[in-house]
Amino acid sequence: MGIANTISLSTLERRHEIGLLRAVGQTRRQVRSMVRWEAVMVSSIGTLAGVAVAGAATGVLASARPASRAARAEVLTALAAG
Numbered sequence: 001m002g003i004a005n006t007i008s009l010s011t012l013e014r015r016h017e018i019g020l021l022r023a024v025g026q027t028r029r030q031v032r033s034m035v036r037w038e039a040v041m042v043s044s045i046g047t048l049a050g051v052a053v054a055g056a057a058t059g060v061l062a063s064a065r066p067a068s069r070a071a072r073a074e075v076l077t078a079l080a081a082g
Contacts, residue, residue, distance in 0.1 A: 003043045011035060 011018070018031060026034075 003039065003046060006042055007035065007039045010038065 022028075022031065
């Protein structure tokens with residue numbers, strides 16, 4: 001839904017640009033292709049960013065217990081162990 005909204009708004013806001021491209025010879029088919037490729041790029045970037053955020057959140061959750069244990073360690077005991 002978000003991708004469709006983004007592409008729709010982008011196309012509406014670029015009406016002048018699209019009209020200029022049509023005036024210099026771009027066909028309707030080329031305009032449709034251009035908008036489709038833009039949609040593919042936006043959705044790909046959105047998907048990759050979403051996966052990256054999910055991966056970072058998983059990493060934070062996975063590190064919670066070891067980080068807590070490390071923070072509770074006694075300084076002198078930890079130095080002696082090394």
